[in-house]
Amino acid sequence: MILRRICQLSLTRITHQVSRAFDLKRKGTGYMEELKILLEECVCEKLIHMTASGARDKDGISKVRIRPVLQKGSLMFQSAARKGKQEFHSNCDRDELIGDVMKFMEEDFRQLQIQMQDELITVLISKKGKVVLVTGLVIVCLAGTIYVPPLFYHTETDNSTMPITPDVSAIKTYQTYLKDHPNADFDNDGLKNALESENGTDPRKCDTDGDGVTDYAELYITETSPVNASSVLLNQVANNDKKEGNSLSTPYKVDDIIFWPDDYKSKSFGAVVRTMWGYRFCNFTGWVKFPEKVYAYGYKNGRHYELQHRENEDAWYIDSDDEIRLYNSPVTFVHCLKFPFINTLYLEDNGFGKFLTDVLPDDGGLVTCHKAAMADTQPKTKEDVMAALKSPLINKEDPSRFGQNMNTLKDLSWVRKLIEADQCVAVSLYSSNAGEAIGIVYGYTKDGNLLVADENLKTVGELQITEKGMKRMDKDGNIAQDSWFEFKGLGFDSEKYGDRISFFASTITDSDSEESSVAPSAVEAAQAAETESEETQVYHESQTEVETEEEKIETEKETENETETSVMTFGF
Numbered sequence: 001m002i003l004r005r006i007c008q009l010s011l012t013r014i015t016h017q018v019s020r021a022f023d024l025k026r027k028g029t030g031y032m033e034e035l036k037i038l039l040e041e042c043v044c045e046k047l048i049h050m051t052a053s054g055a056r057d058k059d060g061i062s063k064v065r066i067r068p069v070l071q072k073g074s075l076m077f078q079s080a081a082r083k084g085k086q087e088f089h090s091n092c093d094r095d096e097l098i099g100d101v102m103k104f105m106e107e108d109f110r111q112l113q114i115q116m117q118d119e120l121i122t123v124l125i126s127k128k129g130k131v132v133l134v135t136g137l138v139i140v141c142l143a144g145t146i147y148v149p150p151l152f153y154h155t156e157t158d159n160s161t162m163p164i165t166p167d168v169s170a171i172k173t174y175q176t177y178l179k180d181h182p183n184a185d186f187d188n189d190g191l192k193n194a195l196e197s198e199n200g201t202d203p204r205k206c207d208t209d210g211d212g213v214t215d216y217a218e219l220y221i222t223e224t225s226p227v228n229a230s231s232v233l234l235n236q237v238a239n240n241d242k243k244e245g246n247s248l249s250t251p252y253k254v255d256d257i258i259f260w261p262d263d264y265k266s267k268s269f270g271a272v273v274r275t276m277w278g279y280r281f282c283n284f285t286g287w288v289k290f291p292e293k294v295y296a297y298g299y300k301n302g303r304h305y306e307l308q309h310r311e312n313e314d315a316w317y318i319d320s321d322d323e324i325r326l327y328n329s330p331v332t333f334v335h336c337l338k339f340p341f342i343n344t345l346y347l348e349d350n351g352f353g354k355f356l357t358d359v360l361p362d363d364g365g366l367v368t369c370h371k372a373a374m375a376d377t378q379p380k381t382k383e384d385v386m387a388a389l390k391s392p393l394i395n396k397e398d399p400s401r402f403g404q405n406m407n408t409l410k411d412l413s414w415v416r417k418l419i420e421a422d423q424c425v426a427v428s429l430y431s432s433n434a435g436e437a438i439g440i441v442y443g444y445t446k447d448g449n450l451l452v453a454d455e456n457l458k459t460v461g462e463l464q465i466t467e468k469g470m471k472r473m474d475k476d477g478n479i480a481q482d483s484w485f486e487f488k489g490l491g492f493d494s495e496k497y498g499d500r501i502s503f504f505a506s507t508i509t510d511s512d513s514e515e516s517s518v519a520p521s522a523v524e525a526a527q528a529a530e531t532e533s534e535e536t537q538v539y540h541e542s543q544t545e546v547e548t549e550e551e552k553i554e555t556e557k558e559t560e561n562e563t564e565t566s567v568m569t570f571g572f
Contacts, residue, residue: 032106035123038114039098045075046117052101054110054361054368058301063364064104066097110361124360164429164454164490170436174402178203186403190216190475201226204405204500206482207472212269216475233473237268254481256291259284260315271469271481273409276448278325282469287315294326297373302447304331304373332374339367346377386443387419389457392426392505394438401428401504407484407494409467411503416444418506426505427452429492437490441503452490463489463501 042050050066063082068075069091077097081088092100105112105125112123178186182194189206191214196203201215208215211229218226241247251258254272261267262285270284277299281288287310290296296316297304300323307324308317318324335353337345337360347353349371360369415425425441427450439460443451450463469483486495493499 032102035105035112036098036102038121038123039101042114042116042121043077043094043098048115048117050101050115051113052104052109052111053113053364055364056108056110061108064109066101109364111365113366122366124365164437164439164452164460166429166431166435166437166491168435170402170430171432173399174430174432174436177399177402181403184403186405187215189214191219195219199226202498205498212471213473214475217473217477221473221475221477233471233479234264234268236473237479238264258289258315260287260313262286266320269471271471271483273467273469273483275323275467278323280321280323280467280469281318282321282467283471284318285320286318287313288318289313289315290326294328295330297325297327297331299323299325303370303376304333305371306333333371334374334377335369336372336377337367337369344377346374384443384445384451385416385419386451387422387424389440389442389453389459390424390507391440391455391457392424392507394426394455394505396438398504401502402430404502404504405500406503407487407501409483409485412465412485415441415450415503416448419443423507425503428500428502428504429490430500430502431492431497432499433497434491437492439490449489450487461490463487463492466495 045068047068052064052066053062055062061081061083065080065082066077069078070076074093076091076093078089078091079097079100081090101112105123110125112125114121114123178193178197182192182197184193185191186193186204187196187202187206191199191201193203196215199215199219201208206214208226209218209229211231212233213222213224213226213230215226218224218230222230222232224230224232241250248261248264248267251260252267253259257272257279259267259270261270266284266286270286271282272284272288273280273282293314296307296309298307298319299305304325307322309315310317316324333349335347335349335357337347337353337356339345347356353369353371356369357371360367362368362370418425419442427439427441429437429439439452439454440457441450442453442459445451445462448465450465451459452461452463453459464487466486466488467483468486469481471479472482473479487499487501488494488496494501
């Protein structure tokens with residue numbers, strides 16, 4: 001009886017709020033105009049705080065918190081925008097705040113919570129741009145589902161670990177080492193370090209301006225600037241098509257995968273690289289067909305998502321830098337409805353589930369709903385791989401690590417194989433601004449990220465690994481695919497800041513002793529491992545298929561046989 005009465009009272013409040021919205025519409029206002037009217041009412045001295053969440057872009061600003069402040073007797077509003085681990089603060093007046101929030105909700109966020117002195121208001125914006133207003137304590141029964149917003153806020157805790165403190169003096173060590181090796185070629189682009197310095201190019205980056213033409217090729221073949229990006233590769237590919245009578249729509253094949261690019265940028269620079277679970281397509285937008293009959297899905301931030309499929313060609317649409325996972329059977333999708341303090345409810349992929357996903361924010365709100373593969377909601381079948389944490393015999397006096405940038409996929413495969421052999425690897429992370437941080441890689445996650453401890457054997461976090469690829473013109477004028485990995489974490493970001501990584505020592509354990517040796521350069525390692533097979537195998541698994549222990553052991557034996565050369569020839 002009490003619950004029924006609460007529901008009646010709550011529904012009455014909702015009806016009143018929705019009626020207000022309908023009244024606004026009858027006056028000729030749109031959905032965003034409704035929001036503007038609401039903000040004009042709420043942005044006043046009775047406002048306690050306001051929070052915009054449910055970010056539409058995972059890589060952009062994740063949340064904005066707003067609170068009123070008094071500055072020289074005038075009411076102002078302070079906003080704190082969170083992006084990654086950083087927070088940006090700004091102050092504005094009432095009119096500026098209303099304009100900023102309107103822009104936030106129209107372009108960046110799907111949920112806005114407004115805490116007044118006497119009322120809590122939640123604004124939900126659907127993927128179609130519709131605005132839903134909810135006020136006060138609400139209990140709404142929707143097809144047997146109960147929604148109970150809490151009466152208080154949670155303060156988000158930052159669980160990220162502190163980065164390893166960099167050694168600033170390493171900057172001078174690196175500069176000295178570079179100066180002492182003028183005839184070396186750290187990036188193997190054919191251009192000696194002395195010439196790199198003369199021309200202002202990066203001695204540890206084969207394509208300084210990232211335009212698909214190596215520094216050597218730009219200076220001696222295309223005669224273009226190696227520090228200012230040009231369209232010479234794009235033009236060359238387009239001209240070659242014209243000479244051969246091909247067009248943009250003419251399909252081509254790479255590693256038995258057929259490509260239909262959307263534009264010449266994709267055709268000129270597009271690449272595909274292997275990941276632990278499938279493929280990553282880089283700098284490519286268009287359709288692809290895999291050599292075997294598979295079901296392809298995109299994967300990002302721990303979630304699968306569906307791709308467009310063209311039945312006639314059995315082709316899948318790829319957007320730039322998509323990570324693709326392949327399966328032998330279709331993946332089952334559900335709608336995940338999540339409440340505070342209540343276990344997530346999984347709804348079938350039907351009209352009701354689609355409705356809730358469309359109306360509610362994906363994340364960041366009190367109540368969220370998103371579409372996900374059933375496999376994403378279940379415990380992972382593959383666990384993190386970790387070695388017994390122990391310290392390599394690190395020689396900090398040997399500066400040779402500053403001549404290495406061991407960011408190739410072969411280097412990555414080599415490190416993972418050492419971990420599987422119960423060895424730890426010393427890693428040097430270098431920033432031209434902050435200096436060098438030395439850590440110990442002791443494991444990798446089920447998604448392939450590297451687990452790192454400091455020199456005191458204290459775990460500090462992980463390096464997020466992203467496989468990359470790109471077509472480039474080499475020093476001989478040939479266009480070939482280059483592949484590497486980017487890393488991010490512990491205060492370093494290779495893609496954003498050009499930070500470098502070097503694996504330079506490991507533990508070698510046998511029955512009698514433990515010792516360490518220094519790794520060869522990345523180039524030497526690649527040459528020594530020329531007989532190495534592909535980095536990993538693609539897992540073509542159905543979502544319901546679970547390997548038996550015998551199958552796992554057999555698979556591990558096969559993988560070890562394929563890559564055992566890499567463990568032995570990288571020199572540790």
